[in-house]
Amino acid sequence: MDKKKVMVAIDESECSHYALQWALENLGDAISKSDLIIFTARPNEFIYVQASMFGTAPPDLLMSMQENQKTAALALLGRAKEICAKHGVVAETMTEMGDPKNVICEAAEKHKIQLLIVGSHSRGPIQRAFLGSVSNYCVHNAKCPVLVVKKPVE
């Protein structure tokens, strides 16, 4: 039987790191006996906003912004990998460029993920509508089971 695949989607927010930490501490062999994939999206809106400010952005400016974003994503995934290693778990990392909510669901489907884990804030309804939009979208649209871990309010 193939090993199960669990994917944790992270970004730079504290709540997504809390979700990863929670999964490592609470899901036991559902994590340790599975292939764990840490995924982060590289949103591309930023690039287009900047490009439009410059009329047509010089290709090397676009290129350098994309490079910076890639470096940031790799640093994020590197830190997540270290957190996993502290729990004795070797994680694979992945990143795709695009709207986070879409690329997370697409990656989960493409890689035949059995369990998708996302973080969310436990805040009031207005902030929640904005901040929780990625987790909300994943719950409604991912084909696999989705675990939403909220960072408790301190």
Added chain:
Amino acid sequence: MDKKKVMVAIDESECSHYALQWALENLGDAISKSDLIIFTARPNEFIYVQASMFGTAPPDLLMSMQENQKTAALALLGRAKEICAKHGVVAETMTEMGDPKNVICEAAEKHKIQLLIVGSHSRGPIQRAFLGSVSNYCVHNAKCPVLVVKKPVE
């Protein structure tokens, strides 16, 4: 350290039984090493609808309807317990009367649940708005992490 507590909320739908089954098969020691609680709500709208049809419903009619509903809930929990036993898991059962989405979240908080598991349908947006309302509410309102397990479309 206290044992962790996992709660699976079920009703008579196929998708909630799928969620229980999925959890037993996929969550390994996160289930077997925790206290597993199977919870079902006994909605009380039915009673009031019936009561209003009769003007003031005779107290023994109300009583007998409540009894029937309790018997149905206990049968549901009994079947869920058997499914757990087949996986070598001894589950505790609980039921409360009230609006399912509220009593599920209240029970999760009252019993200090670490992980709440709910089933959901993976259907189109209109059916989803109705059928998925309990799981949706739990994701937004429960204080603990919530795992939404969708029954795949066959």
